[in-house]
Amino acid sequence: MDSLFSFPSRATSPAPGPDGSGLDAALSALRTVFGYAAFRGQQADIIDHVVRGGDALVLMPTGGGKSLCYQIPALVRDGVTVVVSPLIALMRDQVTALRELGVRAAFLNSSLGAAEAREVERDMVRGDLDLVYIAPERLVTPRFLDLLDRTKLALFALDEAHCVSQWGHDFRPEYLQLSILHERHPDVPRIALTATADVQTRNEIKEKLGLTEARVFLSSFDRPNITYRVVPKKSERQQMLAFLNENHGEDAGIVYCLSRNKVEETAAWLNAQGREALPYHAGLPAEVREANQDRFIKGEGLVMVATVAFGMGIDKPNVRFVCHLDLPKSLEAYYQETGRAGRDGLPANAWMAYGMADVVMLRQMLEQSEAGDSHRRVERGKLEAMLGYCESSGCRRQVLLNYFNETLAKPCGNCDTCLEPVATWDGTIAAQKALSAVYRTGQRYGAGHLIDVLLGNPTEKVVQQAHDALKTYGVGKELAKAEWQSVYRQLVANGFLTVDLEGYGGFRLTDAGVAVIKGQRTVRLRKDPVQERRRNVHDALRRQSGRGGSSFSTGGGSSGGGRATLSAADDALWHALRDCRTELAKEQGVPPYVIFHDSTLLEMVHQRPLTPDAFARLPGVGSRKLDRYAAAFLDVIHEHG
Structure with a gap:
């Protein structure tokens, strides 16, 4: 393999035409360097705009081809393209991939020695590079800003631009200083890119990066190759293992957990079950995290069990599944994390187990955080949207896309509620019983104790509190324990109950809940599926062809990314x-x-x-x-x- 500092000759492409259009040159680079015959989606419009010298804000889902939107202009425009990237691992992987294609690329970060860094800097000034990847912390230093003044620049690409937002997943203060690039080099075009940004985050990106005049390219957030599934928690590890054994026997994937302890315990448990798994969280030594990430990226069939510390910038395209053993904090986080599956466009699965304990834990974390009232109010709203997604009886993809202000005209045909439609029932009487139990026990208890009261279970706690003398004692025997758990989960998700985080952590009635008890409101509830069955993702994608189908052309089913058939x-x-x-x-x-x-x-x-x-x-x-x-x-x- 070529060494990092032995560069291939520049990929040859015809120069932009006299009208300023770079599409001919761009298409030539796409074919000869990257090996693809045509652009996808808005890529051609974005690339033409940037090659002509325009600023752009690009919002495109993971796997949609964002990198090409700056890599091809880097080959067509004269000069060096500087790519701001937040992660060392991402820089290394992208530079490795580009050099395999014959592109003159390098990075500048703390993994390089002083002599190596100076050589890259010299190559920049000499114009011997097409792309240089750099962390925002280094970019805003006086030394590097001076280096830019001595370099012929083609483009600034600001990757993972959601980091500029205080609501972003990995807030990096240095991103706020990137507007200095335009101040010092007003004639160099800029392109900011992200896969995940709700309306609020988009506005922050434009404002804080000085891109208010930039052309915005907003692609569909839909990832049609991903099958979304949510299951009620029973024994989540066993549920997940059964799902993986049935659908992903030899595939690589990611399992997300909320706590570091759960990450390590789950990784150890999977290994004990014969499934090779690695842990990843911020509490592990840096060398262990790096080694585990390297094994995952270079290996086949490994499972990475991780907190949200893992994932941003992971370029591995054949992650076939993402599992959540705990509820994410928001639909934005869920979308970004599940988006790491199926980056190559082949079928992939997003599987999540969800229970009431998740809701309580996340709300406790939110209320105990040191964030200001406005931030907590925003986060509460995001958590409520996450709960609504989990409890939806309709198409999950419609709910998910609606969160990003995108409308899907008809159900997707490729989520659990479409593949196996969920029945609903008139739960008004059950809700009145459940809410009455909350009220009559003093609004101090959680679901476990309340269900014992409804089922007439004379536990020590029930008897000690004299709750066996209440009118609601034993009135709920028509439903099983699991069904009452579903009722309480949905009552919280739909706003009829809230969790008292300042007191005992029990349920409290909302005004809407009081209205149900008084008979002023009716309640419809979803029936949880009795069992999961294996589904063929490719068949589901064929069924949804009426709305544009998938972005890939290979055959196959859900297992192994299109290989099942x-x-x-x-x-x-x-x-x-x-x-x-x-x-x-x-x-x-x-x-x-x-x-x-x-x-x-x-x-x-x-x-x-x-x-x-x-x-x-x-x-x-x-x-x-x-x-x-x-x-x-x-x-x-x-x-x-």
């Missing part, structure tokens, strides 16, 4: 190609997906190219990869002919 012969070829990719990756010390994405391997299976010319027509095969890898993969295909 492969014949035995095709499956053998798939595994042989993957083994070939793994060996090449090990030789070069890069992640396997840097060689080729799963989607390209699947195209090899389906098309079975036998000549270099046929191999060159595969998506993801640019000129450099054709030269380096065609022979090895063609040998494998011939062997399985």
